[in-house]
Amino acid sequence: MKKLQADVVVIGGGSTGVGVVRDVAMRGYSTILVERADLGQGTTSRFHGLLHSGGRYVVSDPISARECAEENAILRKIQAHAVEPTGGFFVSLKGDDPEFPDKFVAGAAEANMPCQEISPEEALRREPRLNPNLNRVFEVEDGSVDGWQLVWTAARSAEMYGAKILTYTKVTGLEKEGDRVSAVIAEDRKTGETISIETDFVLNCAGPWAGQIADMAGCHPVEVIPGRGIMIAMNHRLVNTVINRCITPADGDILVPAHTVSIIGTTDVKVDDPDKLEIPENEVQQMLDAGEELVPGFRHARAVHAWVGARPLIKDDRVDSSDTRHMSRGMAVLDHEQRDGIKGLMTIGGGKLTTYRLMAEHIVDAMERVTGNQHPCRTAEEPVPGSEDKRLYSVRHRLEHREENWQADQVLCECEQISTSDLEREIQEGPENPSMDDLRRRLRIGMGPCQGGICANRFAGAMCNRGYADADGATALLQRFLRNRWIGLWPLIYGQQVRQTALDYWMTSGTLDVNHLPAPEKVVL
Numbered sequence: 001m002k003k004l005q006a007d008v009v010v011i012g013g014g015s016t017g018v019g020v021v022r023d024v025a026m027r028g029y030s031t032i033l034v035e036r037a038d039l040g041q042g043t044t045s046r047f048h049g050l051l052h053s054g055g056r057y058v059v060s061d062p063i064s065a066r067e068c069a070e071e072n073a074i075l076r077k078i079q080a081h082a083v084e085p086t087g088g089f090f091v092s093l094k095g096d097d098p099e100f101p102d103k104f105v106a107g108a109a110e111a112n113m114p115c116q117e118i119s120p121e122e123a124l125r126r127e128p129r130l131n132p133n134l135n136r137v138f139e140v141e142d143g144s145v146d147g148w149q150l151v152w153t154a155a156r157s158a159e160m161y162g163a164k165i166l167t168y169t170k171v172t173g174l175e176k177e178g179d180r181v182s183a184v185i186a187e188d189r190k191t192g193e194t195i196s197i198e199t200d201f202v203l204n205c206a207g208p209w210a211g212q213i214a215d216m217a218g219c220h221p222v223e224v225i226p227g228r229g230i231m232i233a234m235n236h237r238l239v240n241t242v243i244n245r246c247i248t249p250a251d252g253d254i255l256v257p258a259h260t261v262s263i264i265g266t267t268d269v270k271v272d273d274p275d276k277l278e279i280p281e282n283e284v285q286q287m288l289d290a291g292e293e294l295v296p297g298f299r300h301a302r303a304v305h306a307w308v309g310a311r312p313l314i315k316d317d318r319v320d321s322s323d324t325r326h327m328s329r330g331m332a333v334l335d336h337e338q339r340d341g342i343k344g345l346m347t348i349g350g351g352k353l354t355t356y357r358l359m360a361e362h363i364v365d366a367m368e369r370v371t372g373n374q375h376p377c378r379t380a381e382e383p384v385p386g387s388e389d390k391r392l393y394s395v396r397h398r399l400e401h402r403e404e405n406w407q408a409d410q411v412l413c414e415c416e417q418i419s420t421s422d423l424e425r426e427i428q429e430g431p432e433n434p435s436m437d438d439l440r441r442r443l444r445i446g447m448g449p450c451q452g453g454i455c456a457n458r459f460a461g462a463m464c465n466r467g468y469a470d471a472d473g474a475t476a477l478l479q480r481f482l483r484n485r486w487i488g489l490w491p492l493i494y495g496q497q498v499r500q501t502a503l504d505y506w507m508t509s510g511t512l513d514v515n516h517l518p519a520p521e522k523v524v525l
Contacts, residue, residue, distance in 0.1 A: 001194045006032040006164070008367070009184045009199045011171055011213055013037075014044040015147065015353045017205035018154045019360030019379070024203070025161035026382070027364065027375035032197055033155075033163065034186050036170035038431075038438050040151040042274075043207045044353060045441060046309025048231045048265035049258035050242060051075065051083055051143035052354040055090050055115065056249055058107030059100070064352070065111040067331075071355045072141060074380050075150075078357070080387045082149040084394060086257055088142025088242035089123055092135040093293070096247050101136045104246055114141050127239050129295045142242035144258050146393070147353060148441045156429075157384040167431050169195065174202065174216040180343040181217055190433065201367055204347040207312035208274035214347055219340040224349050226274040226310035231265035232287050232492070235302040235449040237395070238262045243294050251283075252290025259395060260415055260448045261304065264291040274310035279491040302496055304451050305488040312349045331359045333366050346370075412462060413455035415448020420462060427468055436460065436481035445481075452485050453504035457512065476519035482508060 006029075010021045013035025021033040035041075054069035076083050092101045108115035120134035155165050168189045175183040175196075184197045204213045211222040237257045245253035256263045264287050271277060284306060291298035331351035336342040348363045361377045368374055383390065398417035402409070409419040426442050427434060436459060439445055445459055446452025456478060464474035493501055508514045 001196055002188075003196050003198070004032060004164075005198045006030045007199065008032075008201045008203060009034060009197050010203045010205055011184070012042075012205035012207060012209070013039040013151075013155075013165070013167060014042050014205070014207050015040065015151055015154075015356035016207065016348060016351065016359050018151050018158065019356045020203050020205050020348075020363060021163050021165070022154050022158040022161070022384075023357075023360040023364045023377060023379050025158045025163040026378050027368075031158075031163045032199075033158070033165050034169050034171055034184060034197070035165075035167050036189070038167055038441060039155055039165070040148050040441060042209075043309050043312060044147050044151055046231075046307055047147065047353060048254060048263045049144050049147065049256045050254060050354075051145040052352055053088055053140040053142045054111055054113040055088065055104070055108065055138070055140045055142065055244060056254075058111050058113060059103045060249060062107060062111050064355075065107065065113060067355045067358055068352060069111055069113040069141075071358050072143070074357060075145070075354070076143070076392060077390055078380065078383045078387060079150055079153065080383070080390045080392045082146045082153065082387075083392050084144040084146075084257075085392045086142065086144050086240060086242050088140045088244060089127070089130075090138040090140060090244045090246040091123070091130065091294070092137070092246040093131055094133040094135055096135065096245070098135070100248065101138070101246055104138065108138075108140075115139070127241050127243070129238055129297070130243065131294060131296055136246065138246065142244070144242065144256055145353065146259070150353070150356075152430075152442055153384040153386050157382075160385070166195070171213060171216070174213070174345075176217065176342070179341055181345045200344060201371070202345045203363055203367065204345065205363075207349070208310040210312065210347050210349055214334075214336065214345075217336065217340075217342050217345055219336050219342060219345070222334060222347055222349075225313045226271045227313050228269045228271045228277050228308060228310055229266035230279050230283050230287065230306060230308045231263050232284065232291075232303050233258075233261040233263050233305045233447075234291075234298070235261065235304045238295050238298065238301060245294070252287045255291060255294050257395075259444065262301075264288070264294075264298075268311070271310060277308040277310060279306050279308050279488075281491065284491050302449075302500065303492045304449055304497075304500075305447075305485075306491045307488050312351075331355065331362060333363050335366060335370065337370065412458045413445060413448065415450055415455070416444045418443050418445060418455070423459065423462055424466065427463075436463075436477045437484055440481070446485055451489065451504070452481065453500070453507060456481055456485075457508070472519050475514070475517045479514060479517075479519060482514065 008031045010033045024031040052068040054065035057065040116139045123137040173185040186195045208226040214222040243255040251267045334347040336345040351359045460474045460478035463469045
């Protein structure tokens with residue numbers, strides 16, 4: 001058994017957990033983050049890429065709206081490289097509730113959220129594909145955010161302050177001495193080694209899985225209600241501005257330009273198990289119909305990928321437990337000493353990716369109130385590595401870089417402009433023995449219009465050629481990558497999508513016969 005020690009252990013490597021470990025480390029504590037998979041692999045990576053202005057909640061959840069508006073401005077300063085300043089429109093279409101726009105304006109003022117009404121003609125000039133049946137349009141400060149860039153750079157900032165980040169390390173138990181949590185027991189999923197981390201405090205940031213962690217300490221049930229939502233990426237940017245319906249939040253009412261694609265989302269359905277999430281066919285059609293209302297001709301674009309995530313919603317007694325759509329998006333910190341008589345353990349849930357930094361500040365402040373310590377939170381002022389010049393990214397930023405050295409640096413993925421040097425950098429700076437899916441989350445391999453049909457083989461070959469994997473190992477990485485991509489492709493196979501899928505299939509299985517190439521029985525996680 002491997003033994004470690006830290007003042008604070010953070011469980012969960014999504015945006016909240018990474019924000020917490022950064023905050024804890026910056027306040028001077030020794031700290032370790034434990035994540036059962038890769039960073040940002042859960043809820044954080046399964047969203048529509050929206051940096052909220054707060055507009056979505058100004059009527060239904062004004063506290064969350066104010067938090068989003070304030071944190072939006074902060075993230076543009078401290079993690080500028082992860083944010084594209086697309087701006088956003090809230091559009092009221094003919095047939096929508098005519099009274100809602102006035103409620104929206106009043107709510108925006110109360111939440112101190114920047115909002116300006118513009119004419120339908122101006123909106124159509126800037127976004128010609130938008131539905132012309134506009135009644136009113138409001139401009140807000142929505143943006144597009146790269147969730148993985150946000151998470152990984154925050155993690156590196158934490159490491160600069162001495163934090164340890166343990167990915168692919170699954171918590172299997174919490175040990176107690178009397179009424180206090182004293183250690184976290186985990187398993188290294190790559191080696192099978194058991195790890196014991198002695199600690200003074202555990203901060204449970206496991207999102208939809210937070211209840212499972214609290215159970216390990218013998219707490220009363222933590223009522224985290226997973227809300228399942230599906231999203232679909234279209235094959236190019238149908239709009240360059242975030243488009244929202246100016247209505248009470250509903251399914252499929254947001255269209256987000258994200259890197260080289262557009263994302264429509266999302267549904268919201270209560271589920272029992274966040275590890276068992278489906279992509280129902282009727283919800284796929286529902287999203288495509290919703291996109292057609294926002295952008296006529298939406299269905300003529302090619303849907304390239306569908307995915308599903310689970311929101312970590314704290315049970316809201318004001319609504320039925322099955323009504324996840326209308327539960328508050330606000331955050332909640334549970335002190336298990338007050339609640340369950342178990343010291344040294346706190347849980348946080350709810351919130352949005354946009355408010356991840358604020359969530360971290362709240363739970364670390366709560367921990368310090370219990371321990372009697374007091375250190376200022378500095379996460380809102382100090383940029384993470386890479387954002388020191390506060391330059392917001394744009395969709396063309398990689399192309400600009402490629403044009404500077406296109407002859408010297410081979411491009412492996414044309415869709416996302418990923419080069420050989422990008423691959424080498426991420427392998428060297430990231431965790432040991434990364435899979436192609438690990439690299440996808442940091443580089444966007446296979447996330448453009450071809451969905452890896454062309455570039456996946458190049459990346460596997462490059463990893464082999466440069467000694468990061470032998471031939472059999474590279475084949476295993478490629479096979480696993482293609483299987484995982486398939487999960488998001490099969491729900492969309494109809495119409496022109498069938499032709500693209502067939503082309504990809506014949507390139508990998510027909511020409512390369514990838515399913516029958518030799519590979520190790522044990523595939524890297």
